[in-house]
Amino acid sequence: MKTDIEIAQEATVLPISEIAEKAGLKPNEIEPYGYDKAKINLDSSIKRDKEGKLILVTSINPTPAGEGKSTVTVGLSDALQASGRKTMIALREPSLGPVMGLKGGATGGGYSQVVPMADINLHFTGDFHALTAAHNMLSAALDNSIYQGNLLHIDQRRVIWKRVLDINDRALRHTTIGLGGPTSGVPREDGFDITVASEMMAILTLSNDLMDLKSRIEKIVVAYDFDKEPVTAKDLGVAGALTVLLKDAIKPNLVQTLAHTPAIIHGGPFANIAQGTNSIQATKAALKLADYAVTEAGFGADLGGEKFMDIKVPKLGKEPDVVVVVATVRALKHHGGQSLADLNEENLDALRAGVVNLQQNIKAMKRYGVPVVVAVNQFTADTEAEMALVREAAEEVGATAVTADVWAKGGAGATELAELVAKKAEEEHDFQPLYDLNDSAIEKMNKIVQHIYGGAGVELSDKAEKQLKTFAAHGWDKLPIVMAKTQYSLSDDAKKLGAPKDFTVHVRELVPKLGAGFLVALTGNVLTMPGLPKHPAAMDIDIDEKGHITGLF
Incomplete structure (x- = not known):
């Protein structure tokens, strides 16, 4: 079986000028960065009159088993494009932290990738x-x-x-x-x-x-x-x-998928310690240039999904027309207590115990009043009985689940998903924000914990209590909230898998980020500087005398 980088290296990549033309960009509206990358001028795409449908891809709480959210995002976009619908992707840029650490990159995988994969996962256009x-x-x-x-x-x-x-x-x-x-x-x-x-x-x-x-x-x-x-x-x-140092970094980056669907990759805040979405510029450009703009939010619906709705949507001025929650049978079995070593074995009891995590994330997204569908990223060991159980669990909370076999088949593995998403995107919906900006910081945090995580509320440390009083004195206490929390659990304890109930999220410290326009609540033991694992990915990456890279996934 070929690795992701081998598939990417063997791909036929079109000149970026052709991708720009396909997207509807004029030659003077891009700044080429070599053969296969370009910057989009700030005032180009946003001058278009029309606006497409916005599709947000999020997921269950991630596990070491992997969910493949970026892979599904790319496969879905390629399927929409193949069906004759003009489509564009808006993704975040990968950080060298996880690329050289444990998690890996953020360009998708298999035959659902954005390219040039190695460049994007490394220095790209120098934005970071x-x-x-x-x-x-x-x-x-x-x-x-x-x-x-x-x-x-x-x-x-x-x-x-x-x-x-x-x-x-x-x-x-x-x-x-x-x-x-x-x-x-x-x-x-x-x-x-x-x-x-x-x-x-x-x-x-x-x-x-x-x-x-x-x-x-x-x-x-x-x-x-x-x-x-x-x-x-x-x-x-x-x-x-x-600002001078960032004059080029603010311009969105244009690349392509393996199927030559135009893709904009720009910005990359983590969703567990920041707001977890790509740039306003990137999403706006995709909305103006395409009939369907497919974007994603980092980690699960409880982190990137919530922050997209409560932080990005008010500034973007456009809510998603449909939300796709990505799940895998393997990860749901892990949430239900099955060991990583045994995930290839059918275990309906573990799966039944784990689907509650999917259900809570579906309910969290449906809380905003937008249509929600589930994409089950398929693995070869998944059985029909397991797939049926996941479909039933989704239907119990008002969502339709369909299979996506996009790693192996690319867009051809997401045809059913694309048709469902396109259908749901036409439905009338009434977007409902989670909180009012006039709510106090405590009220905002409690609503996030209660309605998104399924918990009881928040508890502030003495330090956080004092900070809130200081913020109130400066008039900062009504800003939106970014919860910095473990991605592995709906709670602030990474070991509490599934869908725990009646838990309290402990806020140890608050950080004012007035330029960004929000307050960050540091919860549990979440870290803003990760560490390398015992065997970091960097130990497996190499290059030969011809510049051929190996080991980059």
């Missing part, structure tokens, strides 16, 4: 490097301001702006900087987040244009002064320089 540079330039300006007389009276004990790196490196979670004597800065505690958790990433993906980007950067709170008043990027005088 630009974000890392801009973020750390702000860190440098902050520490320089303290060193150069501290005219802003910054309290170095209350600096909340960490540095970032797009690599999993647990040793950098907590650091001390400024050591080495008077010429090396002012000593203080610091730390690193992964780039995809940076507010700069969130800002890039939520900005409407270059000036909106600059305005948002100006609002970033980096620290508090000795009077406990916020200090911003605007106060440090570098917002213009940071």
Whole structure:
């Protein structure tokens, strides 16, 4: 059986100019980055008059068994395109953290991939490097301001702006900087987040244009002064320089699938520690250029799905016309208690116990008043009895489940799914936000836990309680909430699989991200800088004298 990278390397890739023409972009509306990649000019696609249907792909809570959400997204898009419906994909860019770590990339798999797979999973067009540079330039300006007389009276004990790196490196979670004597800065505690958790990433993906980007950067709170008043990027005088560093990164990237469906890949915030969706620019472009824009949100419906609805939709001005929840029999059996080693064996009892996770995620998405369908990503070991049980479980909560065999067959394996999605996208629906912006932060968090996770509510630490009082004093307490939570469970405990009930989500800390326009609630033991596993993927990646890459999935 060929690996993903072998399939990608053997593919016929069309010149990006042909893909742009197929998408309806004029030559002057793209900036080619070599043969098979291009940037889309900011003011091109959004000038079109029409708007297509929006399809959101999310999933159950992920497990080590794998759900194949990106693979289904690509296969569904290729199936829609093959049926004569003009289709475009809008995906996130992969982070080098999981690419070199444990999870892998984010370009799909098998015969449902976006290409050039290796480039996209590595440096691509340099967007993440630009974000890392801009973020750390702000860190440098902050520490320089303290060193150069501290005219802003910054309290170095209350600096909340960490540095970032797009690599999993647990040793950098907590650091001390400024050591080495008077010429090396002012000593203080610091730390690193992964780039995809940076507010700069969130800002890039939520900005409407270059000036909106600059305005948002100006609002970033980096620290508090000795009077406990916020200090911003605007106060440090570098917002213009940071915007210059991001002037190309804000432009969406155009590539293609193996079946030559146009795909826009742009931005990449994680959904467990950030908002988990691709950029406003990318989704808007796909909506204007195609009749069907297929996008995805990171991890499960409880994380990326909820954040898409409550964070992105208000800024996008368009809710999904249909939501696809991806599941696998294997992962649902794992949620029901079956060991990873035995997932290829039929076990209806474990599956029956595990489908509650699928049902809770379906109910979470249906709460928004949009049609929901289930795509069962098929594996060869799945039995008809197991597939029937999943279909019945979906129907019990008002969703139709169909099989998608897209890894092996590409778009041809998602024909039934494509027809169901197209049909559901025509249905009338009444989108209902989960919370009102005037709700308090506690009310917002409780609604997320109760209606999306199926839990009892939240409990705030003493630190979080004090932070909320501070935020209220500054007028920040009514901002939307981004829950930073484990992706493996509906609760904040990764070991609680399935659909636990009556649990409490523990919020240990709140982080204001005014440029992005939300508050981040750090729950449980979720980390904003992951670590590498015992055997990271990087140990299996290699290259020969001809530049031929192996081991990249």
